[in-house]
Amino acid sequence: xxxxxxxxxxxxxxxxxxxxxxxxxxxxxxxxxxxxxxxxxxxxxxxxxxxxxxxxxxxxxxxxxxxxxxxxxxxxxxxxxxxxxxxxxxxxxxxxxxxxxxxxxxxxxxxxxxxxxxxxxxxxxxxxxxxxxxxxxxxxxxxxxxxxxxxxxxxxxxxxxxxxxxxxxxxxxxxxxxxxxxxxxxxxxxxxxxxxxxxxxxxxxxxxxxxxxxxxxxxxxxxxxxxxxxxxxxxxxxxxxxxxxxxxxxxxxxxxxxxxxxxxxxxxxxxxxxxxxxxx
Numbered sequence: 001x002x003x004x005x006x007x008x009x010x011x012x013x014x015x016x017x018x019x020x021x022x023x024x025x026x027x028x029x030x031x032x033x034x035x036x037x038x039x040x041x042x043x044x045x046x047x048x049x050x051x052x053x054x055x056x057x058x059x060x061x062x063x064x065x066x067x068x069x070x071x072x073x074x075x076x077x078x079x080x081x082x083x084x085x086x087x088x089x090x091x092x093x094x095x096x097x098x099x100x101x102x103x104x105x106x107x108x109x110x111x112x113x114x115x116x117x118x119x120x121x122x123x124x125x126x127x128x129x130x131x132x133x134x135x136x137x138x139x140x141x142x143x144x145x146x147x148x149x150x151x152x153x154x155x156x157x158x159x160x161x162x163x164x165x166x167x168x169x170x171x172x173x174x175x176x177x178x179x180x181x182x183x184x185x186x187x188x189x190x191x192x193x194x195x196x197x198x199x200x201x202x203x204x205x206x207x208x209x210x211x212x213x214x215x216x217x218x219x220x221x222x223x224x225x226x227x228x229x230x231x232x233x234x235x236x237x238x239x240x241x242x243x244x245x246x247x248x249x250x251x252x253x254x255x256x257x258x259x260x261x262x263x264x265x266x267x268x269x270x271x272x273x274x275x276x277x278x279x280x
Contacts, residue, residue: 004258006034011264014156015166015186015194031267053096086110090120137235141218146277148175151224154184154269165189168201168269172208175275178215179208182273186264188249199260201252205238205273207245215240216278221252224270229262230255231271 001009009029013020020029045061053071082100084091086109093103112120141147154168168184184203187193205219216239223231231254238247254260263269 007265008261011199011261012194014264017158017166053098055098084109089117090124134233134235138220138233141235141274141276144276145279146176147274148277149272149274150175152182152271152273154182154271165191166193175273176217176277178211180275181206181208184252184269185249197257199257199264201254201260201263202249203252204249205236205247207240210242211240213241218276218278220274222272222274224272227270229259 006029009020009023010031021027022029046059048057049060049063050057051063051067051071053067058066082094082097084093084100084104084107086104086107087093089109089112091107091109093107095103109117109120150173152170152173154170156166156168159165159167166186167189170182172179172181174180182203182205184201187196187198187200188202190196193199203221207215216237218235218237220233220235221231222233223229231252234250234253236247236250238244254263
């Protein structure tokens with residue numbers, strides 16, 4: 001099977017609390033038990049496939065070399081903008097250079113009314129303002145006097161309830177001279193997340209230390225240095241005290257369910273946590 005289906009099977013098995021099995025022969029499978037099928041890989045590598053740029057056919061085994069070193073259309077593609085000329089009025093198309101003329105001939109954006117274009121441009125401006133606000137906020141936080149960060153590792157556990165549910169928790173860690181724990185859950189503790197195609201993770205930050213006064217903090221999670229999961233930074237705020245030592249569960253901002261399955265299939269989830277203490 002391909003890597004995507006393999007990861008999906010491993011994620012399903014973790015959600016259902018059972019051993020992953022092959023859908024054909026039902027033998028047990030895992031990352032440690034399975035290996036690459038080199039015979040099939042070699043056979044597939046000889047199958048013809050189209051170059052993304054010049055559309056000529058090559059064996060899969062030589063396609064990467066052709067695209068990297070030989071393809072003249074790729075040289076044109078990588079040295080010229082391959083986005084629609086109507087991008088400035090909202091056209092999202094992008095692709096190989098040889099497809100650009102045909103797309104621009106059929107692009108519907110030039111025929112939109114002024115009212116439609118104003119709506120599209122307004123959404124683009126809002127998206128840009130949100131991004132600028134986020135990055136300016138991060139730059140502002142980096143100017144704080146007290147900043148701490150650490151690598152955190154979520155490990156999978158099961159609840160002891162009558163209906164067991166999968167959750168994740170980190171070991172205790174110390175940041176800014178305080179002890180903390182992170183918890184995460186799948187689909188906000190949905191009863192049967194294995195029945196859903198859409199999978200999400202949400203997390204909460206818990207202060208384990210006792211404090212003499214309120215500890216107001218901003219925090220955000222990013223991908224770890226050795227992970228390839230795509231996470232868009234989101235800043236969260238909370239005033240920690242002995243009575244309010246847990247944040248609400250907030251979404252882990254991964255891009256889609258495919259990325260979520262990558263995390264669920266992994267033995268551990270490795271991320272990087274930043275905490276910024278707000279000075280009174």
